Amino acid sequence: MKDANVFVPEAGRDQAWPERPRNRIDRERSRNRIDLARVVSRARGVDQRDWVYWVKKGVKALTYYAGLHPASLRLGEGEAAILFYHKVQRRPVGVWGEPVLDVHAFEQHVAFLARQYQPVLLSELVAGLEGRARLPRRAVALTFDDGYRNNLYLVAPILARHGVPATIFITTGLVGTDGWMWGYELEEIFSRSPPEQVCQASGDPAIIRLGSLGLGPRVLMSACVEYLKELPHESMLDIVERLRAKFPVPVNDENRFLSWEEVRELAHQGFELGAHTRSHPILTRLPLAEVERELRSCRDTLEEKLGVRPALFSYPNGATCPEVTALVGRYFQAAVTTRSGLCARTSELLELPRIGAPVPVSELAFDLVWKVSP
Numbered sequence: 001m002k003d004a005n006v007f008v009p010e011a012g013r014d015q016a017w018p019e020r021p022r023n024r025i026d027r028e029r030s031r032n033r034i035d036l037a038r039v040v041s042r043a044r045g046v047d048q049r050d051w052v053y054w055v056k057k058g059v060k061a062l063t064y065y066a067g068l069h070p071a072s073l074r075l076g077e078g079e080a081a082i083l084f085y086h087k088v089q090r091r092p093v094g095v096w097g098e099p100v101l102d103v104h105a106f107e108q109h110v111a112f113l114a115r116q117y118q119p120v121l122l123s124e125l126v127a128g129l130e131g132r133a134r135l136p137r138r139a140v141a142l143t144f145d146d147g148y149r150n151n152l153y154l155v156a157p158i159l160a161r162h163g164v165p166a167t168i169f170i171t172t173g174l175v176g177t178d179g180w181m182w183g184y185e186l187e188e189i190f191s192r193s194p195p196e197q198v199c200q201a202s203g204d205p206a207i208i209r210l211g212s213l214g215l216g217p218r219v220l221m222s223a224c225v226e227y228l229k230e231l232p233h234e235s236m237l238d239i240v241e242r243l244r245a246k247f248p249v250p251v252n253d254e255n256r257f258l259s260w261e262e263v264r265e266l267a268h269q270g271f272e273l274g275a276h277t278r279s280h281p282i283l284t285r286l287p288l289a290e291v292e293r294e295l296r297s298c299r300d301t302l303e304e305k306l307g308v309r310p311a312l313f314s315y316p317n318g319a320t321c322p323e324v325t326a327l328v329g330r331y332f333q334a335a336v337t338t339r340s341g342l343c344a345r346t347s348e349l350l351e352l353p354r355i356g357a358p359v360p361v362s363e364l365a366f367d368l369v370w371k372v373s374p
């Protein structure tokens with residue numbers, strides 16, 4: 001394979017880390033070379049449609065529609081599941097024509113969960129795990145990360161129809177702005193402009209190298225996003241801001257964030273609101289003093305705007321490490337990751353696993369029966 005041994009060239013690494021490492025996380029990170037072959041292989045996963053993929057999909061659909069997920073296997077005593085979502089869209093396809101969770105598929109999820117499980121707020125699930133309250137049988141908590149406006153206009157009416165509660169994690173610095181979540185912004189930029197041109201414009205040798213590998217536009221975009229997620233936060237921001245200046249795209253309806261008035265409306269409707277940092281950095285790529293500023297600012301802003309101090313936190317990109325988790329524990333009672341699995345009474349409350357909700361309800365049903373506690 002042509003790109004099997006591609007690594008970031010020395011010049012690229014020097015540019016990626018211009019400053020001296022400032023703490024242990026930075027030092028560890030700067031010792032590791034970013035392996036572009038691994039980045040490309042992960043990115044290829046987003047577009048993988050081989051026979052194994054179709055067989056797995058077929059088995060999940062068949063077992064769901066044949067009613068073969070035995071109730072006795074669903075979430076045993078003391079177990080619970082936390083699902084995570086981001087956006088629900090009007091259209092069932094995304095920028096690349098790929099299937100995404102639309103209102104129809106989401107309504108199927110919610111109807112299924114209301115019928116087969118016991119949806120609870122995340123705080124109730126946590127209280128159950130801690131033994132402060134009874135944990136209902138087959139408890140499931142729905143969570144939404146980032147704080148998109150569609151959570152109020154598309155998600156809330158569906159949840160209300162089925163009497164299902166949910167928790168939304170707010171990125172306070174993006175509330176009421178025209179800002180983008182940078183990964184979705186890059187997706188939009190790559191889909192509108194010649195991808196090789198975008199890579200050139202980044203000015204980053206590793207991204208330019210990725211642009212020369214002949215990858216399809218979606219895989220190339222994902223590889224760039226994966227690579228950027230591995231950089232220290234400031235280096236990532238520099239590159240994103242360079243691209244933002246050269247390829248400005250206005251935020252669209254699907255990606256727009258809630259305003260504070262809309263956040264308050266969600267609270268009024270009974271949604272639970274948690275913290276998701278101020279500016280959504282990957283916390284393991286940030287000096288610890290800045291991690292603390294992100295946590296404190298987000299918690300204090302939510303308390304000031306809503307009159308309630310948030311107790312729950314969601315790690316951006318699900319990423320944490322012992323130092324970050326310890327800091328989060330000083331500000332919040334419980335926190336969720338994107339590590340896949342079920343929760344049990346033995347789960348670490350500051351690193352709770354979640355299950356990323358797949359699009360077809362048959363796959364959601366399958367995951368809830370066959371996932372295990374990590």
Ligand SMILES: [Zn+2]
Nearest residue numbers: 145146316317
């Ligand atoms: Zn997020």
